[in-house]
Amino acid sequence: MDSNPASKPSDDDPILTTSAAARLLGVATSTVQLWMESGAIESWKTPGGHRRTRLSRIARLMEPAAAPRTATVGQAVEAALSAVSPAEFRPQEAPSYPVADSEATRLVALAASGLVDSPPEARFDRIVRLASAVTGSPIALISLLTAQRQWFKARVGLAAQETPREWAFCSHAIMQDETFVVEDTSADARFRDNPLVQGDPHIRFYAGVPLRDKAGNALGTLCVIDREPRKLRATELQGLLDLAEIAMEELPEPPAS
Template sequence: MDSNPASTIIDDDPILTTSAAARLLGVATSTVQLWMESGAIESWKTPGGHRRTRLSRIARLMEPAAALQPATVGQAVEAVLSTVSPAEFQAQPSPGYPVGGNEATRLVALAASGLVDSPPEARFDRVVRLAAAVTGSPIALISLLTAQRQWFKARVGLAAQETPREWAFCSHAIMHDDAFVVEDTATDERFRDNPLVQGDPHIRFYAGVPLRDKAGNALGTLCVIDREPRKLRAAELQGLLDLAEIAMEELPEPPRP
């Protein structure tokens, strides 16, 4: 008989694949993989490069999550896991900006991408230059949205590297499947008092398209801005959508199970 209690505990604690853990939690396998890669779920890699965890680690997550009584167990686990992510990538309990039901997962995916605070890259700089040219806009940005900041991976026509998340028009844009357009901020009660409207860069027009990774997480947007109210012609809007598709192809691949 084995006298080592730890050995007995391990023997009674089955190893789970990412897909098995995902079924228990009620979320996508890619979401569990992101949680494992970020360290939110304790796991290890097999010699073949696949992630594994123990049933007990998933069960511990589900216990406090069950007390939150959200719409799904998966959403509850997202809320629990958000508290073990770096502060900037934790979902806020009462944010001063709109969020979707998958905000915690989105933030984990953004952290795992490694894009925030990364050096400039020509592949993204080209996209914003083209977006400005195609739409005739003085400002074009690739923005990434942490829980605290709107950080610009690429920008043209704007000196600032970031803004507070609460000021970000892009927080609204990532809630949409298609382009989000504000033709005149002065007549839109959501934005007319925004510091970016009242002060530099004096935004009067905004159009943004969500940039989603392969798992569907909206990490940020490709957006264009003008200091005058305006509309986008059909060809300009299509050009912005096409460039967003190109930018999405350049996003890092999410971790694979």
């Protein structure tokens, strides 16, 4: 949110840079930039394009009431920001899917990217077509994960535009550093009762690579799916990894400080 930087005298409420705010909050500067750009932290831009905020706005986030007594400052900030985020980008209290400790930060970054519900783009469509071809998979997706749904920025071989987040294999994949592979869903207790396994598209094989922005937030995955159990050959896996790297280069840059 942009606001008038002269709303209070600076000696009463000092102006902070993104790096100064990050030091106070105990989080990365890039994380504060995302929070400012998304409006979660009230800020404004200088004529040079740098984000600034007031000490009072950061101090409010650091109040102990923002989170349980045992929470760190970073967790308290995430709890405070979740209250001002749209519901879809607000962490669920007791999700029925796995989440990392950084889920709140990840959701803020995803909201700031502007990718969810954006129109199709040829650069991403090409990537999923190539992923399908190089792995011999009938389905390939670029999947983005909000708190409520799995939305497909690009897809081939699948008619659906989205699924509930609870059904998303990609919820498991974004928590990995490497490719997440399920060679036979019918033999995996985590997935064999999943509606996407029991019904259309009848997933039996899944391989997903996390797609991380420049700040390291896993916004979603590049994944391939088959209706038969299988393994990826080394060349197929490398091709999928290479395409995921290309997809990550196409992700929007985090906001500049």
